[in-house]
Amino acid sequence: MRIVVAHKWAADPQEAVVGADGAVDWSRARPAVSEYDAVAIAVGRQLADASGAELVGLSVGGPTAAAPLAAKAALARGLDSALIVADPALAEADSAVTAQVLAAAVTELGQVGLVLTGDCSVDRGARLTPAVLAGWLDWVCLAEVSAVRWDPTGLSLERESDGGWQSLTLSPPAVLALAAGAVYPPVPGMKDVLAAARKPIRQLDLGQLGLELIRAPLLLAAAPAPAPDRRGVVIDAMDPALAAAELVARLSHDGLTWEGRP
Amino acid sequence: MTWINYVIATGRPVEGLVERATAVGGGPVWGLAVGPAPVAQRLAQSGVERVVWFETAADVPAEALARGLAAQVTARPGLVWAGRTAPERVLLGAAAAALRAPVLTDAVDLWLEDDRLVARQAALAGRLWLTLAFDRPVAILLEGGPAQADQPTRASVEIVAGPALTHPLRQVDWRPRGGAPVDLKAARRVVAVGRGLKAALDLGLIEALAEALGAEVACSRPLAEGLGWLPKDRYVGVSGQQVSPQLYCAVGLSGQAQHLAGARTADLIVAINSDPDAPVMAAADYILCGDLYQLVPALTEALS
Numbered sequence: 373m374r375i376v377v378a379h380k381w382a383a384d385p386q387e388a389v390v391g392a393d394g395a396v397d398w399s400r401a402r403p404a405v406s407e408y409d410a411v412a413i414a415v416g417r418q419l420a421d422a423s424g425a426e427l428v429g430l431s432v433g434g435p436t437a438a439a440p441l442a443a444k445a446a447l448a449r450g451l452d453s454a455l456i457v458a459d460p461a462l463a464e465a466d467s468a469v470t471a472q473v474l475a476a477a478v479t480e481l482g483q484v485g486l487v488l489t490g491d492c493s494v495d496r497g498a499r500l501t502p503a504v505l506a507g508w509l510d511w512v513c514l515a516e517v518s519a520v521r522w523d524p525t526g527l528s529l530e531r532e533s534d535g536g537w538q539s540l541t542l543s544p545p546a547v548l549a550l551a552a553g554a555v556y557p558p559v560p561g562m563k564d565v566l567a568a569a570r571k572p573i574r575q576l577d578l579g580q581l582g583l584e585l586i587r588a589p590l591l592l593a594a595a596p597a598p599a600p601d602r603r604g605v606v607i608d609a610m611d612p613a614l615a616a617a618e619l620v621a622r623l624s625h626d627g628l629t630w631e632g633r634p
Numbered sequence: 635m636t637w638i639n640y641v642i643a644t645g646r647p648v649e650g651l652v653e654r655a656t657a658v659g660g661g662p663v664w665g666l667a668v669g670p671a672p673v674a675q676r677l678a679q680s681g682v683e684r685v686v687w688f689e690t691a692a693d694v695p696a697e698a699l700a701r702g703l704a705a706q707v708t709a710r711p712g713l714v715w716a717g718r719t720a721p722e723r724v725l726l727g728a729a730a731a732a733l734r735a736p737v738l739t740d741a742v743d744l745w746l747e748d749d750r751l752v753a754r755q756a757a758l759a760g761r762l763w764l765t766l767a768f769d770r771p772v773a774i775l776l777e778g779g780p781a782q783a784d785q786p787t788r789a790s791v792e793i794v795a796g797p798a799l800t801h802p803l804r805q806v807d808w809r810p811r812g813g814a815p816v817d818l819k820a821a822r823r824v825v826a827v828g829r830g831l832k833a834a835l836d837l838g839l840i841e842a843l844a845e846a847l848g849a850e851v852a853c854s855r856p857l858a859e860g861l862g863w864l865p866k867d868r869y870v871g872v873s874g875q876q877v878s879p880q881l882y883c884a885v886g887l888s889g890q891a892q893h894l895a896g897a898r899t900a901d902l903i904v905a906i907n908s909d910p911d912a913p914v915m916a917a918a919d920y921i922l923c924g925d926l927y928q929l930v931p932a933l934t935e936a937l938s
């Protein structure tokens with residue numbers, strides 16, 4: 373059996389520069405294995421070890437997804453092998469398109485019992501890709517999973533839901549989106565980086581998958597988000613009591629009152 | 635062609651979504667209720683024209699019905715609307731794939747123009763606004779929530795059974811976490827705390843301040859997920875709650891774009907942080923640069 377971890381090579385949007393005309397400059401941002409995908413890879417490693425499955429990383433994206441650095445960074449986190457679908461047509465792919473291509477690649481790979489993903493990608497953060505992917509595969513999907521246990525009869529899961537802890541069982545195949553804090557992914561060491569250099573990397577051609585990609589919405593306009601008008605009043609905090617008194621006075625002046633709960 | 639607007643409900647209030655779908659969907663609004671009977675009954679009184687009900691036993695999570703829901707929307711395509719909780723997202727994803735539909739997330743505004751759905755989307759962790767036009771069908775992920783307008787009590791509409799196609803999924807146990815569930819969206823005042831807090835025990839300091847302010851306690855994502863010091867429904871941000879209080883007091887949190895995107899519409903923001911260069915300082919109305927362990931008790935004291 374194979375366990376697939378879907379992971380994205382992406383940059384943090386906070387490092388992008390948004391121009392006054394809404395143009396985005398990514399040149400100063402450095403892509404990496406998207407923050408929460410590292411969680412999925414770490415959980416995948418544990419499950420693969422427990423079940424004897426092969427752990428395959430699957431990354432879909434623009435040409436940068438195929439950079440040797442991208443595959444190695446993910447492999448160093450504990451994958452057994454990497455599968456990449458990189459194409460200029462996928463550079464701006466949203467959840468709908470990414471999920472469609474991921475599903476086709478999972479099918480093409482074959483013998484996959486489980487797909488793991490992070491909670492969301494760092495660049496888009498839509499939290500919808502695993503759900504749409506499961507829809508394409510017609511597999512069961514659960515999000516915000518905080519723990520997964522493998523046993524021969526199926527999977528046992530835990531998650532926080534509706535103000536409580538839920539325990540669940542399901543039979544594979546399944547798509548699971550891990551909670552952001554499911555594990556603290558270990559930082560790869562020198563040994564992991566060296567081992568990554570010897571692991572197999574395979575590229576799948578988007579054309580070979582024979583997909584008619586979901587049409588993207590039409591972009592009519594782009595602009596920087598309006599910056600909220602904040603006062604930026606600095607209150608001297610050298611003396612905490614004086615600072616507190618000043619803040620309270622200012623808030624009262626703004627019309628706030630403190631008689632019990634509003 | 636008339637497009638149906640489907641609104642997915644799994645138990646959380648969706649009256650607000652029904653309102654939006656009615657206002658901008660440009661077609662009849664149907665409810666897709668996934669869960670036990672009360673979910674369908676509530677939806678039937680929310681303003682929808684009819685309800686398609688996917689009944690689940692008490693030990694079957696809503697996600698198990700994704701297959702039936704997908705079959706329903708393909709039989710009669712349309713726009714699908716759902717809120718942001720985990721089961722709502724899974725059901726919406728199943729519908730989107732079944733319809734081969736594009737998805738719309740993080741919309742700050744949406745309207746119908748020349749028979750297309752146009753949306754302003756907050757991209758790049760809320761830093762960029764895109765205006766996008768969608769052909770229908772489309773899957774829309776939008777904050778659900780209770781009704782915006784004061785709604786009259788409505789007569790219940792017809793409830794019909796949806797296709798009973800399920801995935802093998804069972805809940806075997808549920809343990810309450812303790813503490814009442816919170817609706818941060820409705821809170822007039824919020825004290826949000828971040829990793830500047832050194833230990834879970836120190837939450838007492840924050841709770842005392844919140845009490846004195848008449849505020850709810852909220853937090854940054856790492857405190858709820860990872861550290862687990864507070865329940866998940868208390869973290870604010872792009873992936874968490876979106877709040878709109880009169881006062882947002884950010885204590886020991888750096889204010890990364892992903893966090894502040896959830897408090898963008900607060901009337902007043904107070905930042906308490908020891909780092910003058912923390913992003914939250916540039917986004918605040920009142921800035922107190924110092925140690926929260928001194929400033930928070932002093933503030934609590936000054937309020938009582």
Ligand SMILES: Cc1cc2nc3c(=O)[nH]c(=O)nc-3n(C[C@H](O)[C@H](O)[C@H](O)COP(=O)(O)OP(=O)(O)OC[C@H]3O[C@@H](n4cnc5c(N)ncnc54)[C@H](O)[C@@H]3O)c2cc1C
Nearest residue numbers: 828829830854855871872873874886887888893908909926
């Ligand atoms: C895709 C994605 C989605 C995300 N979504 C969210 C989200 O929805 N919500 C969210 O909150 N985060 C989200 N994050 C995480 C976010 O990027 C930040 O990492 C997180 O908000 C930081 O939390 P923090 O401010 O508590 O911690 P830190 O960034 O570590 O900040 C701690 C702050 O405490 C201050 N401090 C330390 N000691 C003291 C002291 N004694 N007194 C006063 N101040 C002190 C420090 O100066 C610092 O500014 C997301 C991240 C990603 C990648």
